[in-house]
Amino acid sequence: MLRSAFFAIFFLFCQASFAQYLIKGRVTDAETGDPIAFANVILKNTTTGITTDFEGYYSISAKVLSDSLVVSYLGYFTQSKKLENLPEQTLNFQLRPSSFELDAFVFESGENPAFEIIRRASERRRDFDKRSLQAYESKNYTKIEIDIDNLSEDFRQRKSVRSVTSVLDSIKQLTNDEGEKILPVFFSETVSKFYYRNNPELRKEVIEKTKVTGVGITDGSTTSQITGSVFQEYNFYKNWLNILNKDFISPIADGWKTYYDYDLLDSVYVENDFCYKLQVYPRREQDLAFSGTIWIKKDDYSLKQVDLTIPKAANLNFVERIKIQQELKPTTAGPLMPSKTRVMVKISQVTDKTAGLLAKFYTATDSIVVNDPQPTPFFNQAVELKPDFSEFEADFWQNSRPDPLSVEELAILQMVDTLKKIPIIRFYSEGLKFFATGYKPIGKIDVGPWPAFFNYNNLEGIRLGFGLRTNYKFSKKWVIQGYTGFGFRDLEWKYSASLTRILDRKRWTTIQVYSSKEIEQIGLEIASLQSNSVFLAASRFGTLRSPYFSRNHGLAFQREFFKGFLFKTGMNFSQFDPLFPFYYLEKDTKEYRNSFETTEFRAGIRYGRDEIIIINDNERASLGSLKWPIVEVNYAKGFNGLGGDLDYQKLSFYLYHRINLGLFGVGRYELDAGKIFGEVPYPILKNHLGNETIFYTTAAFNTMNFTEFTSDQYFSIRYRQSFEGFLLNSIPLMKKLKWRFVGNVNSLWGSVRDENIANVPSVDPEGNPLKTFGRLDLGTPYLELGYGVENIFKFFRVDFFHRMTYLDNPGAKPFHVKVSAQFIL
Incomplete structure (x- = not known):
């Protein structure tokens, strides 16, 4: 009995001696609700601590508790919470961003020890840059959320906004009682396969499944093409990263010492890798450069992870903060691939009485295959949707997500679905789209474009117009478009009409017949100014210069034979009737004429080696090129016959290129050259x-x-x-x-x-x-x-x-x- 009691007491003593306390939780941004990765979590007045993982979670085991737990991270106010004497407890932290200023670091003698680390990391960039692979492919999961934030009281009390904020108040707050309310307007999830090939450098993304919900979103197929990972490329092994169409210098770029200062903070283990932890910050706070922390592996000087912010002081408009967090993993061939990337863009209020905007992007990458290149024709279309892309099931998404949707994200989905049904939201969202695109969808028909509804000039007086076109709901193979206008001074009707057959959407192929009657101006023709709509609209108000009636009828064909290479050809029949004093000497009869007709055969090519093209509804839209110039060559042959009065040839060449000049900004140049062969009146010339x-x-x-x-x-x-x-x-x-x-x-x-x-x-x-x-x-x-x-x-x-x-x-x-x-x- 005594012995049993002794063993019982000894057991309790041992249990107390080896007792373990478990503290776990999550650290998030109080303003955005996003997880804060790599934050320091430590028991106060001890050396026991850990850093949060990429999702902001932490878990600490300790033999002895202190009175509180402290969480800190660069750029945020430190926060502490009281600990209870419990074997297991959960403490979540919401940190608020601070407007911090980094102190200057002064080294009395010798070189800054961080410089040697950065120097070696920069020298080995090619060894770890994924672009050095012959090819790679990966399976990606991308999540995008867009919210309206900074909902000021003045904004909330607006009559048009009250019905929205009342719904917001009725739904569980999207962060928590320490966060700030946001108004979600868009949420998407995308599963895709991304393919890359070197020599030549080609990219392609196949959207396998997508799930899009958003205020004002009507065409999921168009939106799905820009919600994948191809537009979420953040490679810190490049010298420059293009973010929001601005170029930011990487902390390990060539010439890093010109742009950055560094401080070696610590040497720490990240997973099983011993890393240098370095603080980076711009030498000039207005430069387009990053502030934050990077982890560089000690054994090979490769990047392990980054947590970088573009500071508010950078020379940017409306952008309050851009934050990029990334984890990198080595491939079997050596170069690194980002396994997880999180980006947050916070757009500030334009005025104190308006709201701000918050955009969040998350990409997880797995199933990586390297050096098994796809054939060149495979890359013909930069973004491809699988035929059943819009079909999705709950089980599929549960299995595809790296992590389940949080309670806040489920609330966001509920909120977006609710907002879409509110009349005032539908009115404003559809009105904004009408202003931006020029067309208002009504079922299977689009009404527009609105800039052509009203005009005033010296020839037509007041001019009213109206136009229609079919959209993808009507057909994905046929497009019917028409417009008519009437001038109350000249009492003339003008019109344009076209019928387009889309033969192949993958290798964009169309054939079109068209006819039009319109007032044009020499040197200010509508066709040549369509890309500059504001200037075109301004040129058609007031006094028209060298105006003429133009009648055009024709046939046009185009096909993309391989990626970036578009071929166009067709026939055009036109009539020139001047509305100003004009004559020319007719070549054969030597008589003066004041009108003429032309019959033209046309052919041309356009090549953009790395141009990104998406199919927007029933149109082909360019999002620009990444590195290489865009080139166009066009040829036209005019016939003295087949209804034409003139015999001539036209040959033209055009090149556009955007070049990054680093510290000196961005340059853009355009080359335009041409020659017209034959004797023709000057309206035919350039x-x-x-x-x-x-x-x-x-x-x-x-x-x-x-x-x-x-x-x-x-x-x-x-x-x-x-x-x-x-x-x-x-x-x-x-x-x-x-x-x-x-x-x-x-x-x-x-x-x-x-x-x-x-x-x-x-x-x-x-x-x-x-x-x-x-x-x-x-x-x-x-x-x-x-x-x-x-x-x-x-x-x-x-x-x-x-x-x-x-x-x-x-x-x-x-x-x-x-x-x-x-x-x-």
Whole structure:
């Protein structure tokens, strides 16, 4: 009995001596509800602690408890919570961001020890860059959430918003009692296969399943193409990372010492890897660079994980914070692949009485296969939807998610579904889409475009118009489009109509018949200005310059034969009827005529090696190229026969390229060259686009008058430079205002052959003087230089242009001031 009691007491003593306390929980951002990875969690006044995992979770086992648990992380206020004397307890933390300023680190002698680590990591970039692989493919899960946040009381009390916020209040708060309320408007999940191939560098994403819900979202197929991982590429082994169409320098890029300072904080184990933990921050706070923490493995100097923020002081508009967290894993061949990436973009309020925007992106990658390249034709379409992409089941998503949806995310789905049914939300969301796209969907028909509903000019007076087109609900193979307008001064109807058959959506192939009757202007034709809708609309108000009635009928065919290579061909029949005094000398009869007809065969190619194309409804839309220029070559042959009066040929070449210049910002240049063979009236020639308005446009020469110069052979180069924060960031006042310096250089060479000069009379048959065209001297280029400032009050831009040549021309002015408004980050 005594012995049994002894053993019982001994057992209890041992149990007390080896008792384990378990503390677990999650650390999240109080404003966004996002998990905070790599945060420090430690028992107060002890050395017992751990860092949170990528999802923000932690778990600490301890023999002895302290009175509280402390959580800290760079860029957040430290928080502590009291511990209970319990064997197991759960404590969740919500940290609030702090506007921290990093101290300057001064080293008395020798080199900063962090520099050698960064130097070696930078030298070995190619060893670990996934682009050095011959090929790779992976299975990706991508989750996107977009919320409205910073719901001020003034915003909440607006009459149009009350019905929305009352719904928000009725649903469980989306973070918790320490967080802030958000209004979710979009949520998507996507499972895809991503493929990459080197030499040539090609990318493709196959969207296998997608689930999209959002306010104003009507076409899930279009949205699904931009919710995959192809648009969530964050490779810190590149020198520059493109985020929100801005280029940010990597902390381990070539020339890292020019942009960054570093501090070696600690040496720690991350999983089973011993890592250097380094703090990075920009040398100039306005530069497009990162602040935060990176972990570099000690054995090979590869990146293990990153937690980086683009600070508020960076020269960006409206962006309050961008945060990127990433874990990297080695492939069987050595280079690293991100296993998990989380990005948060917080857009600030434009005014105190408006709301902000919060966008969250999460990508998890697994099932990686390396160096097994797909054939080149496989990459023909950059983003491909599987036929059953819209069919999804609950079991599929439960098995595909790396982690289950949180309670907050389930509440977000409930909220978005509820918001979509509120009339005021539908009104505003559909109204915004109507303004942005120009069309209002009504069932299977789209009404628009709205800019053509009303116009006023000297020929037509008040002009009213109306247009319709079918959408994908009507058919994914046929597109019918039509428009009509009526001028109350000229009492003439104008119209356009087309019928398009989509033969192949994978290798984009269409055939189209069309017909139109419209008032055009020489050098300001609608077809050549469609990409600059604001300038086009402005040019058709007020006084029309050299107007004429144009009738066009034709057939057009296009096909993408391989990735980036689009071939176009067709026939066009047109009629030119001038609405201003015009004559030309007819070549065969030597008689003067004031109208003509043309019959043209057309062919052209367009090539963008890495251009990203998506299929938007029943249209092919370009999202631009990543690195290489976009090139177009076009040819046209006019026939004196088949209804045509003129025999000629046209050949043209166009190239556009965006180049990253690092510290100096971003440059863009355009080359345009062409030649017209044959004797033709000047409306057939190249009538160079000038700009007599006060508004700046990239489509024209901004110091040239309308129709001032015409050429039958020409070459132009236009270059514009956005210096971002370079130069002005070093001036204290400019740094605070975040103004940005811009520059332009535009030059043009051209000439007209004698036979095309001779066929333009200076007087009409009655002897009245006629306006002719201006000509360039091939040896003297037209040249204009411009400079200016953008980002004035975040929206406005002012450019100052100097015209350097042809100053003796009638109406020429040596100095011009142009203004414009733009929404840029």
